[in-house]
Amino acid sequence: MTGHRPGPFGDWLTKKRAGARSSEGEANRFVGGTTVSETAGSIRRPLAARGLFRTRSWNQAPAPGGAGRGAGHLSGHSRLAVAEGVGSLLRYLWRRLLWSIFVLVGLSIVIFVIARVVPGDPVRMALGPQAPESVVQEMRKAMHLDQSLPIQYYYWISGAVKGDFGISLMTRQPVTADLKQCLPATVELVFFAAVVHGVMGILLGILSASAADSWLDNVIRLVAYVGVATPGFVFAVLFMLVFGYWWHLLPVIGRLGYGVSAPPTITGLLTVDSLLTGNIPAFIDAFKHLILPGVALAMGAMSQEARITRASMVQNLNKDYIFNSFAQGIPKSVIMRRYLLKPSLIPTVAVLGLDIASTLAGAFLVELIFNWPGFARYGITGMLMKDLNVISATVIVVALTFVTVNILVDIVVAYLDPRIRLT
Amino acid sequence: MIRRLGASRAGKTFILAIAAILVIGTLTTGCAKTGTSNKGERMLRFTAANMPKMDPAIGSDDAAGTMHVNLYDSLVFPKNDGSVEPSIATKWETSPDGLVWTFYLRQGVKFHSGKELTAQDVAFSMQRLLTVGQGWAYLFKGRVDKAEAIDKTTVRFTLKKPFGPFLSTLVRLYILSKDDVMAHIQKPGNYGDNGDYGTQWLLTDDAGSGPYKVKEFKQGESVLAEQFKGYWNGFKPNSPTSIKLIGTTEAVTVRTLMSRHELEISDTFQSIEALKALGQIPGVEVLQYPSSGITDLTLNTKKPPTDDVNFRKAVAYAVDYDTLVKDIFPGNPKAVGLVPSALAGHNSKVNTPTYDPDKAKEYLSKSKYANQLDKYPLELAWVAEVPDREKIALLIQASLAKIGVKVNVVRMPWASLVDKAARPDTTPNAAIVSESPDYPEAGAHLDSRWHSRGAGTWLQMDWVKDPDLDKAIEDALSTSNWDQRMVKYQAIQEKLMDLQPSVGLMQGLTRRAYQAAYIKWPAAEAAKAKQPVTSLYGYVLYARDIEILTDKVPK
Numbered sequence: 001m002t003g004h005r006p007g008p009f010g011d012w013l014t015k016k017r018a019g020a021r022s023s024e025g026e027a028n029r030f031v032g033g034t035t036v037s038e039t040a041g042s043i044r045r046p047l048a049a050r051g052l053f054r055t056r057s058w059n060q061a062p063a064p065g066g067a068g069r070g071a072g073h074l075s076g077h078s079r080l081a082v083a084e085g086v087g088s089l090l091r092y093l094w095r096r097l098l099w100s101i102f103v104l105v106g107l108s109i110v111i112f113v114i115a116r117v118v119p120g121d122p123v124r125m126a127l128g129p130q131a132p133e134s135v136v137q138e139m140r141k142a143m144h145l146d147q148s149l150p151i152q153y154y155y156w157i158s159g160a161v162k163g164d165f166g167i168s169l170m171t172r173q174p175v176t177a178d179l180k181q182c183l184p185a186t187v188e189l190v191f192f193a194a195v196v197h198g199v200m201g202i203l204l205g206i207l208s209a210s211a212a213d214s215w216l217d218n219v220i221r222l223v224a225y226v227g228v229a230t231p232g233f234v235f236a237v238l239f240m241l242v243f244g245y246w247w248h249l250l251p252v253i254g255r256l257g258y259g260v261s262a263p264p265t266i267t268g269l270l271t272v273d274s275l276l277t278g279n280i281p282a283f284i285d286a287f288k289h290l291i292l293p294g295v296a297l298a299m300g301a302m303s304q305e306a307r308i309t310r311a312s313m314v315q316n317l318n319k320d321y322i323f324n325s326f327a328q329g330i331p332k333s334v335i336m337r338r339y340l341l342k343p344s345l346i347p348t349v350a351v352l353g354l355d356i357a358s359t360l361a362g363a364f365l366v367e368l369i370f371n372w373p374g375f376a377r378y379g380i381t382g383m384l385m386k387d388l389n390v391i392s393a394t395v396i397v398v399a400l401t402f403v404t405v406n407i408l409v410d411i412v413v414a415y416l417d418p419r420i421r422l423t
Numbered sequence: 424m425i426r427r428l429g430a431s432r433a434g435k436t437f438i439l440a441i442a443a444i445l446v447i448g449t450l451t452t453g454c455a456k457t458g459t460s461n462k463g464e465r466m467l468r469f470t471a472a473n474m475p476k477m478d479p480a481i482g483s484d485d486a487a488g489t490m491h492v493n494l495y496d497s498l499v500f501p502k503n504d505g506s507v508e509p510s511i512a513t514k515w516e517t518s519p520d521g522l523v524w525t526f527y528l529r530q531g532v533k534f535h536s537g538k539e540l541t542a543q544d545v546a547f548s549m550q551r552l553l554t555v556g557q558g559w560a561y562l563f564k565g566r567v568d569k570a571e572a573i574d575k576t577t578v579r580f581t582l583k584k585p586f587g588p589f590l591s592t593l594v595r596l597y598i599l600s601k602d603d604v605m606a607h608i609q610k611p612g613n614y615g616d617n618g619d620y621g622t623q624w625l626l627t628d629d630a631g632s633g634p635y636k637v638k639e640f641k642q643g644e645s646v647l648a649e650q651f652k653g654y655w656n657g658f659k660p661n662s663p664t665s666i667k668l669i670g671t672t673e674a675v676t677v678r679t680l681m682s683r684h685e686l687e688i689s690d691t692f693q694s695i696e697a698l699k700a701l702g703q704i705p706g707v708e709v710l711q712y713p714s715s716g717i718t719d720l721t722l723n724t725k726k727p728p729t730d731d732v733n734f735r736k737a738v739a740y741a742v743d744y745d746t747l748v749k750d751i752f753p754g755n756p757k758a759v760g761l762v763p764s765a766l767a768g769h770n771s772k773v774n775t776p777t778y779d780p781d782k783a784k785e786y787l788s789k790s791k792y793a794n795q796l797d798k799y800p801l802e803l804a805w806v807a808e809v810p811d812r813e814k815i816a817l818l819i820q821a822s823l824a825k826i827g828v829k830v831n832v833v834r835m836p837w838a839s840l841v842d843k844a845a846r847p848d849t850t851p852n853a854a855i856v857s858e859s860p861d862y863p864e865a866g867a868h869l870d871s872r873w874h875s876r877g878a879g880t881w882l883q884m885d886w887v888k889d890p891d892l893d894k895a896i897e898d899a900l901s902t903s904n905w906d907q908r909m910v911k912y913q914a915i916q917e918k919l920m921d922l923q924p925s926v927g928l929m930q931g932l933t934r935r936a937y938q939a940a941y942i943k944w945p946a947a948e949a950a951k952a953k954q955p956v957t958s959l960y961g962y963v964l965y966a967r968d969i970e971i972l973t974d975k976v977p978k
Contacts, residue, residue, distance in 0.1 A: 120838030121845065127557055128483065129880035130861075130871055132564050135556035142613065171474070171642060172481055172626055181642050237675050244679040252679050253669065254644050258466070371671045373643030384808075386838045 089414075093407070100403040104396065108160070111395045112153050115388050122386040126169035143167070143388075156392065166389035170382055175393045178378060183397070184268025185255060186363055186374035191269075192294035194356045197302035202348060204302070205309020206341065212314055220306060227303025233365035236296040240369060243292055251289050253371035260285045293370040297363055301355035305348050312344040346417045353409030357402045465971035467663035467942075469688040469964055470677055474643060474670045478625035479548075479597040480555035483861070485691070486668060487558070488961025493648060493666060495597035495631035498526055498545065499590060501962055503955040505767040505863035507590060511540065511598060511632075521585035521903035528576040532655045534600040535629065535636040542572035547601040549580065551620055559595040562861060585901040587908045591862040594959065603630040634658065634967040635666055645669045654967075661943070661970035674700075681707055681936060684976055688944070688964065689936040694811060695752070698934055706940030706977050711754050712950035715958030716859035716931025717763040717868075718755075720803075720819065721884040724924055725847035728799035733790040735923040738801075738853070739776035740783035743822045748929050751814050758927030760916050761872075765930075765958040768865030768912030773920050775927065783826045800829040804843075804851040807836045812855045815928065819853075844881040854884050857931065863958050865912040866900050873919065885924035892918065933963070940977060943970035 123139045124131075140146050143166065144155045159166060165175035208220040244252035255270055256262055263273040263282050271290065274282035316322065317340065325335045363376035375394065382390030475490040476482025482491075498512035512526040532540040549570035552560045566589070568581045582589065604621035607628075612619030621630070627640040634656070635648035649665040650658065671677070672690045674697040680686035682704050689701060702709040722729040722738065729735055744757050756764070760773035776782075792799050803819060805812035813834065820830040833851065835843070843849040860867035871877055874896045875888045895918065899911035933956075937944060946956045946963045957963055 118838070119842035120836075121842060124845075124880065125838060125841050128561075129877065129882045130561040131557060132561060135560070135564075138556070172476060172478075173623065173642075178642065240675055240679050245682050248683055252683075253671070253676060253685075254641070258647075258667075368671070369673050369676055371644060371669060371673075371676060373641055378643060384836075384838075 089411070092410075096407050096410075100407070103403060104399055107399050108157065108392065108396055109153065112156060112392055113149060115386070115391045116149060116152070118386070120386040122169055122388055125386060145388075156389075160393075160396070165393035168382065168387055168390050170385050170387045170390060175389045178390070179375070179393060179397065180268065182373055182375045182378045185372060186360060186367070186376055188255075188269040188271060189290065189294055189297065189363060189367070189372060189374060190356060190359050192271075192290045193298040193301070193359050194352075196295055197298035197300075197305060197355060197359075198352055200298070201302040201305025201352075202309050202345065204306035205348070206313065206336075208306060208310040209313035209317070209344075210336075212310075217310075221310070224303040224306045227299050228307065230300070231365075232297050232300055232362060233369060235299045236293065236366045236369040239292045239296050250292050251285075252292065255286060255289050255373065256282065257285050257289070293366050293372055296370075297359055297366050301352075301359060304355065305352060308351055309344060309348045312347050313340060316340055316344050342416060346413055349412050349416060350409055353405045353412075357398075357405045360398060360401055463973070465661065465664045465973055466667060467665070467688070467966050467969055467971060468667045468669060468680075468686050470669045470671055470680075470686060470690040472670075472672050472690060472692055475646060475668060476558070476626060477629060477637070477640075477646070478555075478558065478622055479595075479599070480552045480558045480560060480620070481622060481626065483558045483595075485960045486670070488959075489964045490646060490648070490668060490961075491595075491597050492633070492961045492965050493635045493967075494629040494633045494637065495599070496532070496540075496633050497596055497598065498528075498593045501591075501594045501863065501957055501959050503949060503957050505591075505765075505955075505958065507594060511545075515590070517903070521587070521589075521901075522582045524580045524582070524589060525573070526578050526580075528578065529655065530576055532632055533653045534603060534632045535651055536600060536603050537653070538600055538602055540598060540600070540632050541575050542578040543575075544601050545578040545596075545598050546570040546572045547604075548599045549596060551599070551604070551617075552596070554614055554617070555620055555622065559597075559861070562592040562595055585903055587900055587902045587905075588862055588864045588866055591864055594962075595861060598632065599625075599630040600632070634662075638665070643670065656967075658967055659970055661972060663966050663969060663971055666966045677701070677936075678704070681938070684938065687938050687942055687971070691933050691935060693934070693936065695934075698936055701936035704936075706938055707936050708939035708947075709934060709936050710944075710947045710950055711932050711934045712946065712956040713756065713765050713958075714859060714931035714933040714960075715763050715765045715863060716857050717758055717761070718815070718855065718857045718928045718931065719758065719761060720926040720928055721854050721856055722923070722925060723847065723850045723852050723884060723886055724922075725886045726850065726852055728790070728792040728796075728801065729852045731790045731792060732923060733786045734792055735926075736776070737783045737786035737790060737826060738823065738828070739923055739926045740779045740786060741822050741826050741828070742776075742819055742926060742928070743778050744928070745778060747815065747818055751818060752811075752929060752932070754934075755929040755932040758929050761919050761925055761927045762865045762868050762912075762916055763860070763930060763958075765955070766860060766863055766865045766868060768909040770865075770913035770916040773913075773916050775920070776923075778822075780825055787826055787828070796827050796829065800831050801853055802833055802851045803830050804833045804835040804840060804854040806840060806855070807834045815855050841881050844884050845879050847886045850884045850886065854881075855928070856881065856884070858882060859931065859958075859960055861959070864908075865916070866896070866908070869896050869912065869915055870900060873924070887922065887924045889922070892922075938976075941972045941975040943972060945969070 123136050123143070123145065127136055127139065137146075144152050147155075156166065163176055165179070167173070168175050168178055171178055204220050204224070208217045211217045240252055243249045251257055260282055261279070263270065263277045263279045266273045266276055270286035271283055274280070274286055322335060322340060325339050326332075330339075360376065363374060364380040366372070367374040367377040375397070379390065379394030379398075382394060469489070471486035471489065473484070473486050475484075475486035477487065477490050477494065479487075479491050479495065496511045498510060498515075499507040500510040502508055511529050511532060513529050515524060515526045517524050526545070528540070528542055528545070534540055534544075549563065549567060552558065553564055553567065556564060566582055566584070566586045568583045570578065570580050573579050580589075604625070605617075607621045607624035608618035609623055610618035612622075614620045627637070627642075629637045632651075632655070634651055634654045636651045637646065638649045639647040646668045647665060648667075650662070669680075669686070672692040674693060677686060677689050677693060678697070678700055681689065681701055693701065698709045701707055720738070720742070722735045724730055724735070729738075748755050748757050758764075759771055759775050760769070762769050764771065787793055801823065803816055805816040813832075816832045820832050823830050835851070840854065843851065858868070858872065860871065871882050873883070873887050873889075873892055875890070875893050877883050878886060878888055892915070895911070895915050899908055899915060902908040902911060937947065939947070945968045949956050
């Protein structure tokens with residue numbers, strides 16, 4: 001099984017065989033932006049612990065009492081590891097939660113103060129230059145803008161913890177009601193974009209790594225370079241030009257076409273709600289409306305994830321455990337899927353989470369171009385109009401998203417790479 | 424070295440995947456629906472800078488005004504020449520002292536809810552407007568003492584003091600159904616027993632009797648309104664069956680929608696370049712017509728060096744107006760005086776500065792800053808959100824450089840300008856602004872721009888605050904006799920030119936792209952015939968008068 005065999009790995013195996021022993025030593029590797037010190041054994045241990053290797057690890061000492069062989073030993077070890085893992089995970093989550101609350105409170109104070117000290121009288125801007133001064137003063141009073149900053153903050157935070165972010169000067173509706181309308185629109189868009197850039201980015205990365213240095217790899221890398229360097233709104237304009245202006249293939253504004261009855265609001269996500277209520281025409285129409293803005297939003301992140309996945313896979317391909325797997329005659333597809341892809345996805349997943357959060361924050365121009373009634377557009381318009389309550393609420397929501405996504409990413413990365421301990 | 428894992432196989436997979444995506448995409452998307460209608464419907468779609476605040480007691484901008492005129496009726500309706508004609512009021516009379524106005528209402532007018540419109544609804548609408556105090560309230564607040572229903576079809580307004588243009592301002596008193604509003608109030612609210620006075624409900628719905636009624640309000644996206652079949656004044660055979668306001672002014676979006684016949688009339692915020700591109704779409708024309716607005720250069724009369732009248736006059740004579748209206752904004756007429764020429768009472772004979780560098784230097788030499796110009800550079804602000812204004816700012820900078828005045832051009836966000844305009848010491852020496860009055864008389868512009876009560880807002884960055892001028896404006900506005908009022912307006916304009924608190928740059932010119940191939944639009948026809956177009960914003964898109972010829976929509 002380990003003999004010289006023809007195929008794509010033939011030359012590589014020959015070279016690796018010659019230097020196999022020397023590669024067992026310590027080596028500093030740069031994986032996914034992090035330098036780690038690893039040994040061949042340290043790679044194999046987690047693989048063995050997860051049952052990826054059926055045989056005992058090279059560095060594994062025999063267990064006391066002669067019970068160190070086979071599945072029984074590994075199973076006991078796993079139970080202990082799982083218990084330890086769950087404990088450390090809970091401790092980690094608790095610490096992160098406390099830290100997150102601290103971050104959110106700090107951020108709320110900073111943004112609250114900044115929004116109020118930048119130039120511009122929000123009430124006068126909202127009511128117009130001809131509104132009687134008495135009316136302007138009444139509204140200032142109603143918004144507590146006649147009070148000192150600490151008192152204003154007290155009123156604001158008291159409401160915010162109860163989900164009341166005050167009234168928007170821009171829409172004259174409660175900010176919470178506005179968020180209920182616009183947040184699902186952006187969540188749907190970002191989720192769609194996340195699926196597109198997550199799936200397509202990883203697929204393109206795998207494809208590129210699988211065909212490393214071929215024409216296909218070069219094409220994907222070139223496209224990815226362009227994708228990373230090009231802002232989302234450029235893609236938005238481009239897509240609108242191609243699929244809206246020239247070809248009339250897809251709808252270009254809004255979430256639902258005229259004449260299509262909207263499904264009853266359950267989640268606020270039109271595609272989900274239409275499916276839940278069995279309204280297939282609405283689902284198809286809502287999906288069509290998602291395509292152009294969603295893909296435009298996904299392009300940058302997709303390109304980045306494709307590049308990272310490729311780089312990570314190509315790097316891991318050079319590692320001893322992969323060589324060993326080939327040497328043991330494990331089929332290439334299994335090696336790719338089980339041993340190469342999973343560790344190679346660690347940096348991608350880490351970036352993926354941040355990309356999702358960044359997409360939320362960066363959706364403004366895409367929403368503007370496609371007249372998407374979303375959260376990003378609402379927030380930025382609020383900032384331009386100096387709508388104090390909108391500014392504070394949207395920043396808090398974005399911060400909350402980043403914090404949550406970061407925690408989730410840490411957990412997923414810890415799952416993918418047992419060397420990373422949640423301490 | 425890394426070896427390929429099978430480039431040819433991966434390449435095939437890749438190509439197959441792309442092909443599959445294209446096939447699935449084509450099957451699932453098909454061709455997007457374009458055109459004006461679904462099965463005989465005639466939809467009029469237009470873009471606006473923002474979503475409208477549809478409550479007349481809350482909103483008063485262009486988007487709001489457009490929806491108000493289509494959703495609500497008013498006692499009188501504006502004509503293109505600036506006068507008014509009967510609408511819900513069939514006739515009216517006023518007391519000799521001009522303090523009491525009595526209106527007799529049309530019978531049988533129904534609200535969208537089916538309830539009949541009565542004098543009580545009119546009185547309620549005025550009272551509510553004054554209580555909420557926003558939107559169009561500033562036209563009536565401090566002027567109207569009370570509104571009362573005399574009987575079912577007679578309503579009486581009593582003014583606190585005579586107000587000559589009262590009849591003209593009534594085009595902005597939109598009539599709401601009292602019963603419908605009170606059925607939707609939320610308690611507690613800011614208005615005591617009246618709770619929120621229906622303000623929340625009216626932001627997304629209507630209580631009107633106008634030709635269209637709200638069907639769907641999508642926050643941040645669009646408003647859809649459909650024909651009110653019971654409208655008292657009926658419709659034209661090809662009047663739109665529905666209207667849709669789309670809340671975007673993005674050039675690429677507008678252009679795409681126009682090309683797909685999914686937009687009939689564009690907003691007024693498209694740049695000259697964007698309009699040029701729109702005009703190249705088959706069937707689309709760019710309409711331009713004089714608006715009631717004026718673009719001028721305000722000069723801060725309380726801050727050196729613009730506190731010197733000779734310096735201000737030097738600026739007025741130094742600006743190269745020809746370049747401005749011929750090369751930069753072709754089509755815009757040069758301003759005559761400081762009041763929009765479309766308004767009744769405009770003084771077309773007022774002495775208006777022209778481009779004359781010698782005269783500018785002469786005035787400059789008389790200025791107390793003549794020998795110390797280097798110490799007093801002129802700060803000129805333009806609003807960052809209106810990029811076209813930079814062109815004007817740079818032209819003025821170049822023009823003033825020729826007479827030795829240094830100009831610091833400052834790009835200023837709107838919020839900052841509003842903030843700086845609150846105090847004379849923070850207001851820039853000069854700023855480029857545009858303003859459109861809310862009723863078609865010179866008094867509206869004079870009052871908002873130069874009466875001291877408006878000081879501290881962006882409308883009065885010249886900080887004139889002249890008690891004599893205040894008195895003259897108040898006197899003119901309280902004159903009931905039309906002719907006498909017009910004469911007084913004209914006299915005030917002459918006095919203003921002596922003070923030179925601003926420099927009139929150019930008359931407003933509204934530009935909109937529209938689907939000339941299948942839209943019959945009275946405003947376009949009037950503009951083409953060189954006849955006046957309504958100067959009140961909102962009314963130009965009174966949809967009932969517009970016709971959509973569905974058989975002429977290009978395939």
